[in-house]
Structures are given as structure tokens and as C-alpha cells.
Amino acid sequence: MKIVTIGLGYIGLPTAIMFANHEQDVIGVDIKEDVIETLNKGHVHLEEPGLEAELQKAIEAGRFKAQTQVEAADAFIIAVPTPNKDDDYKSCDLTYVIDGVKSVLPFLEKGNTVIVESTIAPRTTEDVVKPLIEEAGFTIGKDIFLVHCPERVLPGKILHELKYNNRIIGGVTDLCTEAGKKIYSIFVEGELIASSASAAELSKLMENTYRDVNIALANELVKIGDDLNIDALEVIEMANKHPRVNIHSPGPGVGGHCLAVDPYFIVASTPETTPLIQTARAINTSMPDFVFDKTKELMAHIHGKKITVLGVTYKGNVDDIRESPALEIAHKLIEDGAYQISIFDPHVDRDWIEKDFKEATRDSDLLLVLSDHNEFKKIVEEDLSEMKQLYVFDTKNVFPSELKLDKYTSLGNIAWLNEAQKVSSL
Ligand code: SAJ
Numbered sequence: 001m002k003i004v005t006i007g008l009g010y011i012g013l014p015t016a017i018m019f020a021n022h023e024q025d026v027i028g029v030d031i032k033e034d035v036i037e038t039l040n041k042g043h044v045h046l047e048e049p050g051l052e053a054e055l056q057k058a059i060e061a062g063r064f065k066a067q068t069q070v071e072a073a074d075a076f077i078i079a080v081p082t083p084n085k086d087d088d089y090k091s092c093d094l095t096y097v098i099d100g101v102k103s104v105l106p107f108l109e110k111g112n113t114v115i116v117e118s119t120i121a122p123r124t125t126e127d128v129v130k131p132l133i134e135e136a137g138f139t140i141g142k143d144i145f146l147v148h149c150p151e152r153v154l155p156g157k158i159l160h161e162l163k164y165n166n167r168i169i170g171g172v173t174d175l176c177t178e179a180g181k182k183i184y185s186i187f188v189e190g191e192l193i194a195s196s197a198s199a200a201e202l203s204k205l206m207e208n209t210y211r212d213v214n215i216a217l218a219n220e221l222v223k224i225g226d227d228l229n230i231d232a233l234e235v236i237e238m239a240n241k242h243p244r245v246n247i248h249s250p251g252p253g254v255g256g257h258c259l260a261v262d263p264y265f266i267v268a269s270t271p272e273t274t275p276l277i278q279t280a281r282a283i284n285t286s287m288p289d290f291v292f293d294k295t296k297e298l299m300a301h302i303h304g305k306k307i308t309v310l311g312v313t314y315k316g317n318v319d320d321i322r323e324s325p326a327l328e329i330a331h332k333l334i335e336d337g338a339y340q341i342s343i344f345d346p347h348v349d350r351d352w353i354e355k356d357f358k359e360a361t362r363d364s365d366l367l368l369v370l371s372d373h374n375e376f377k378k379i380v381e382e383d384l385s386e387m388k389q390l391y392v393f394d395t396k397n398v399f400p401s402e403l404k405l406d407k408y409t410s411l412g413n414i415a416w417l418n419e420a421q422k423v424s425s426l
Contacts, residue, residue: 001025001183004073004107006100008035008066011117011151012079013044014051014158020058022187027073028066029103039066047319050159072107075183079117079151084264091268092121094128101129105136113145113179119204119258120148121265125197130172141173147180148197150204155318166190170200208262209277211248215259216280218250219287222411226418233397233412250411252370252395253287253325255314260284260323288328291395292336295329295368297417298409299339301424302391304365306340307333311371312348316396319347326370346375358386365389372396379403 001024005016008030020026030036038045042056058064070076080096097118104114114133116125125148130140138144148170153161167188171177177194184192195203218236225232236247254260263281267274299307314324321327333341343353344360354360361367364387369376377398384390390405397410409416 001075001186002027002073003075003077003183004029004070004104005077005079006030006070006103007078007080007096007118008032008039009079009081010046010048010155010158011153012077013039013046014048014054014153014162015077015079015117015151017051017054017058017064018159018162018187020061020063021054024063024186026058026064027071028064029068029070030066031068033068036066036068048158049156054159070103070107072109073112075113075115076104076108077115077117078104082118082120082265084261087268089268089271090261090264092119092124092265094120094124097124098128098132101132105133108133108136108138108144110138110143113147113176113183115147115149115180115183117149117151119150119262119265120201121269122202122205123198123269124148124201125170125172141175145176145179146172146197147176148200149180149184150200152204152207155320163187164190166193168193168195168200168203170195170197172197202266205262205266208259209266209280212254212259212263212284213276213280214246214248215250215254216283218248219283221247222250222414223290225412226414229415229419231412233410249397251287251325252291252329254284255323255325256320257322288325288332291329291370291393292332294409294414294417295333295366295393296336296338297421298391298393299366301417301420302365302389302406304339304389304391306342306364306388307366307368308361308364309333309341309343310345310367310369310376311373311396312343312345312353313371313373316372316398317347317374319349321348329368329370345371345373347371347373357383362386363388366391366393367399369394369396369399372398 003019003024004027005012006029008028016026016028035045042059044052078100080100083093084090085093133144140146152165167184169177169180169192171180181192222232239245239247263277267278309330312327312330313321342360345353391407392399393409
């Protein structure tokens with residue numbers, strides 16, 4: 001089978017390579033000339049374990065080629081970005097998806113399958129993509145098989161998850177679903193779940209919304225604990241021992257390109273019926289301010305001058321700082337200008353990040369932990385020898401509990417600051 005993939009990013013590229021290494025002829029298309037050049041030389045332009053070796057295997061077998069032009073094929077897979085628009089409800093920007101579909105239209109032939117993998121607002125396949133193909137003179141389900149097949153892989157484990165995760169195959173008609181199943185069965189070992197395009201779209205969005213809403217509940221619990229002087233982390237630990245309860249982990253906010261983006265696509269499609277999703281988003285986006293305010297209170301209380309920020313990525317053990325609440329907090333502290341700020345993150349290489357831990361913590365009064373990197377779990381007493389005062393504010397609950405500190409503050413015991421303020425204002 002000949003497959004053309006449109007978009008050679010985090011999802012399109014591994015997908016293209018997977019098909020190529022399962023004996024399919026794949027043309028990878030992207031608008032970026034430099035990406036095409038890099039790939040054809042056997043190098044990948046993004047960080048993903050194992051991907052470069054797989055690319056080289058595909059090129060050597062003569063199964064994969066990258067180019068800027070679309071050409072005729074049996075199947076077309078669209079895996080392009082869908083950012084939020086800058087409108088009232090941050091709706092789904094379909095520009096790249098529409099461009100991708102339009103680029104395929106001149107090469108479409110009867111019997112072809114068109115698959116959209118990009119995360120899209122509910123009903124997009126039916127209401128936007130289908131009409132585009134029909135206007136070109138084809139009947140969906142008869143001439144052309146149209147499918148939405150959302151990706152659900154975790155960066156860092158993409159090759160494994162592409163193969164072993166379950167996969168939703170959402171056809172516009174039953175025959176479309178069958179066509180999609182035939183294609184993904186080439187390499188997917190997980191279950192291929194037959195569905196409709198619209199249900200597939202909403203399922204993908206709800207998977208990330210489910211996490212966002214549950215993290216919001218945990219973050220709200222932190223604020224309740226702060227008001228009532230009750231340890232929210234202890235409550236979560238106990239509550240989760242109930243066999244049917246799974247409260248998520250609170251933190252400095254929700255980042256990344258999925259949880260902080262996808263819920264808005266549902267909200268924008270149906271604003272009147274989504275108060276819960278909207279409130280969850282509001283709670284999670286309020287967390288950087290909450291942490292900023294508490295940090296200021298803490299520094300005022302200890303008469304500190306310098307803060308060392310530990311971690312600026314959107315989550316632990318990744319190098320991704322896009323949509324990172326940790327970075328937002330670091331920026332706020334720098335803009336605020338009240339304290340000297342140094343930033344340490346062993347996963348991120350930027351000139352504003354201090355590479356040496358001892359240098360980053362020299363004369364510091366407070367360690368502010370904002371990402372749950374494994375390195376921070378292994379900090380020992382000797383590492384802290386340059387600190388002026390030994391205060392820690394750990395928003396990710398990862399700091400080793402055995403260390404002797406002046407005071408350890410987490411999102412569980414944060415209420416002590418309110419008590420301290422009451423005392424100092426007497
Ligand atoms: N976070 C919390 N508390 C938690 C869990 C996460 O505050 O209990 C925060 C993280 O620190 C981070 C954000 O939420 O800032 C998102 O992290 P994540 O690990 O939950 O998710 P992503 O964005 O890296 O990847 C998600 C995954 N979706 C689900 O687990 C439902 C992944 O499978 C999807 O492929 C991906 O979104 C996507 O592309 O949609």
C-alpha cells in the first residue's frame with residue numbers, strides 16, 4: 001500500500017516511519033524545507049527515543065521519503081497542529097487541517113482513504129472535512145473513505161504506544177471505519193475500536209478533559225485545605241485508599257499541549273453546556289498566581305532575598321517548556337522584581353538556566369520546586385551547603401522528606417503561612 005502522511009511532527013513522523021517499517025511505501029510531506037532535508041539525510045528534527053534509528057531503517061529499505069509535494073496514494077493521513085484560536089473560548093484553529101485536506105484533493109482517486117489524526121473539535125470531520133471532499137466530486141463511504149483516528153501517545157514513549165495502545169477508528173460510515181481498520185491493523189497490536197468520526201473526536205477530547213477536571217478538583221482541595229488549615233495531601237492519600245476514588249495530584253497548574261488546550265475545543269463548540277469544564281480550566285489556570293502569592297508571603301515571612309526555582313518544564317522528566325505553569329511562575333517572580341531569582345533545570349538547556357546546582361543555590365533562602373524531575377527526589381544534605389536559609393516550597397511533593405530544613409512547605413501544609421501572618425499582624 002502507498003501512504004502519504006501530511007505533517008511530519010511528533011505524531012506524523014513516527015506514524016509514517018511505523019508504516020514504512022511494516023512494508024508500506026510512505027511519502028512524508030511537510031511544508032518545512034529544512035525538515036525535509038534533515039529527514040532525507042537520516043536525521044530527525046525532534047527528540048524522541050529510538051526514532052532516528054527507525055527512520056534510517058526505513059530509508060535504507062527504500063520505504064520512506066520526505067518531500068514538500070503531495071502525490072497520488074492509496075491512503076492519506078493528516079497529522080498537523082491544531083492550536084487554540086485567540087477568540088472568546090479559545091476554539092480549535094483548523095487552518096492547517098483544512099490546508100492539509102485541500103492539498104490532497106487534486107490527487108484523490110476513487111477507493112482512497114483519508115484519515116485525520118490531528119486533535120479536532122467535535123463534528124469537524126462530518127461538518128468541515130466531509131463537505132470539502134464532497135465538493136471535489138466524491139461520495140464519502142463509496143468513492144472515498146473518511147476516518148478520524150485520534151492519536152493518544154505519550155511523548156517519550158511514542159513508538160511503543162503507537163503499536164500497543166488501543167486505537168479508536170472513527171469512520172463517517174461503516175465502510176469508512178472498515179477501511180481505517182485495515183490500515184491501522186498493519187502495525188497496531190492494541191484493540192482497534194470501531195466508532196463514528198464524531199464520537200472519536202469527542203472521546204479524544206474528553207480523555208484529556210477528564211484529567212484536567214480531576215486535577216482541578218485536587219487543586220481546589222489545596223485551596224480548601226489552605227482556608228481550613230487541613231493537610232490536603234494527607235486527605236488525598238487517605239481518600240485514594242478507598243477502592244473507587246482516584247483524586248489526582250495538585251500542582252502549580254496544568255501545562256503541555258494537550259490538557260491545557262483540548263478542553264477549550266469542547267467549550268467553544270458548546271459553551272452553554274460546559275460549566276464544569278470551564279470552571280476546571282479556570283481553577284487550573286489560577287494555580288500559578290496562587291503559588292506566586294504564597295511564595296511572596298513565605299519570602300516576606302523569612303525576610304529572604306533570593307529564590308532558587310527548581311524545574312521549569314510543564315511536567316517532570318521532559319525538556320518541554322511550552323505552556324508550562326512553572327515557567328509562568330518563574331516569569332512572574334522575575335517581573336515582580338522583589339527577589340533575586342535563579343533557575344535550575346537539569347532537563348532544559350538555555351542560557352538563563354544555571355547549570356550548576358551549587359551555583360544556583362548560592363546564598364539562596366528558598367528552593368521553589370515547580371517540576372517533578374527525578375533529580376530533585378535525590379537531593380542530599382550536602383547539596384544544600386551553599387544555601388543561606390533552608391526553606392523549601394515544594395509544589396510537586398517530591399522533595400526528600402528526611403532532609404533537615406528550617407521549614408518544608410508543600411501544597412498540603414501551606415496553611416501555616418496564614419497562621420504566621422495572623423501572628424505577625426498582632
Ligand atoms: N498534572 C497534574 N496533576 C496530575 C497529573 C498531571 O498537575 O495528577 C499536570 C502535569 O504536571 C502537566 C499536565 O498536568 O502539567 C499534563 O500532564 P499529563 O502527563 O497528564 O499529560 P500530557 O499532556 O503529557 O499527555 C496527555 C496524555 N493524556 C492522558 O493521559 C489522558 C496522553 O496520553 C495524550 O496523548 C496527550 O495528552 C495528547 O496528545 O493528547
